[in-house]
Amino acid sequence: xxxxxxxxxxxGVRRGLTGEIISRIERKGFKIVAMKKMVISREIAETxxxxxxxxxFFEGLVNFITSGPVVAMxxxxxxxxxxxxxxxxxxRPWEAAPxxxxxxxxxxxxxxxxxxxDGPESAAREIGIFFKPEEIxx
Ligand code: CMP
Numbered sequence: 001x002x003x004x005x006x007x008x009x010x011x012g013v014r015r016g017l018t019g020e021i022i023s024r025i026e027r028k029g030f031k032i033v034a035m036k037k038m039v040i041s042r043e044i045a046e047t048x049x050x051x052x053x054x055x056x057f058f059e060g061l062v063n064f065i066t067s068g069p070v071v072a073m074x075x076x077x078x079x080x081x082x083x084x085x086x087x088x089x090x091x092r093p094w095e096a097a098p099x100x101x102x103x104x105x106x107x108x109x110x111x112x113x114x115x116x117x118d119g120p121e122s123a124a125r126e127i128g129i130f131f132k133p134e135e136i137x138x
Contacts, residue, residue, distance in 0.1 A: 002080040003033065003136075004117045005126035010068035011111040013037070018071050021101060021114060024087060030077035034136040037071050048129055057110065064110060072130045076138065081123055084116045 006025070008018050025032060040048070045062045052058050075084055089100025093112055096103035106112045117123035127136075 001076060001078065002120070002123075003074055003076045003127060004081040004084050004123045005115075005130065006073045006075045006084060006117075007115040007130075008071040008073075009065060009111070009113055009115060010070055011064075012105070012113040013069050013071060015105075017105055017113060020105075022073075024101065025073075025075055025084075028077075028083070028087060030075050030080060030084070031138075032073050033076045033138050034074040034131050035071065036131075036135070037069050038130075039069050040066050042066055044129060048126060060110060074127055074131060074136055081117055081120060085118065088114050088116050 008021055012018060012021065022032065042062060045065045046053070049058065049061055049065070052061060077083065087101060089096025089102035091102075091112060092109045093102040093106035096106075098104075101114050102112050117126050
């Protein structure tokens with residue numbers, strides 16, 4: 001059993017896609033073991049996206065992710081990290097396979113609807129940034 005950090009980004013929340021995304025996760029058979037709607041502070045955004053610091057898109061990324069509420073989740077299931085990335089599709093929506101969340105709902109790399117951890121270390125780190133252990137209900 002694996003856990004991953006999933007976040008509906010501000011564009012997904014604004015466009016009313018939260019329910020669709022939750023539904024896809026649940027229909028797959030994964031369990032949402034924690035979830036909250038929140039506005040991310042600049043400080044948390046910079047910590048969460050720390051690995052991208054210095055990249056040309058960093059400032060825009062932080063501005064975007066703090067621009068409105070997100071829905072943060074912990075998703076649990078077998079191979080949850082890689083399977084959620086498969087459900088999400090490639091970061092660049094035009095490279096995402098048909099039927100994936102990003103292929104179906106996004107057109108640009110900066111507003112690509114959803115975030116999912118890219119490996120076990122980032123999953124543990126990101127879950128720790130957004131959730132206290134007692135907020136995760138298995
Ligand atoms: P995410 O998986 O949330 O992690 C980093 C994010 O940076 C990525 O999704 C993209 O939405 C965003 N981003 C914005 N511009 C770029 C870019 N030029 N290349 C890669 N990622 C980008």
